Amino acid sequence: MTRMSVAPRKQQGITLFGLIVVLAVLGCIGVLVAKVTPTTIEYFSIKKAIVSAKTGGTTVQEIQNAFNKQAEVGYIDAISGKDLDISKNGDEIQISFAYQKKIPLVGPVSLLIDYAGSTAK
Secondary structure, eight states: OOOOOOOOOOOOSOOHHHHHHHHHHHHHHHHHHHHHHHHHHHHHHHHHHHHHHHHTOSSHHHHHHHHHHHHHHTTOOSOOGGGOEEEEETTEEEEEEEEEEEEEEETTEEEEEEEEEESOO
16 A cells, blocks of 8 residues: 655635735725825816816906806815916917815825816817
8 A cells, every 4th residue: 555645735825914914005095095085086176167167258357257156166175266377379268277285194294296287188
């Protein structure tokens, strides 16, 4: 009779320390996403508002007022109509904006995001 030796199977899985590290990294990413998402939503609201304001007036004052109305409805706090850069390129009106958003993370650590957009194609 031949004896076959069976090799012991290696255990597979994650250790408790590995699980804690993975959960900590996922938690940090989750907090970062939760803090950045509202500013990103506001940015896209501003982009929609400038497109709407472009059709809402022909003078600088009318466009600023149209944007301010859209900002009030869309809960836009980052900029106002006075912060818009309104120019005319031929017959077409172009509206652009740029602003920074500082997001506090932990203690003295913050995230600074530069947002910019325009109606130019």
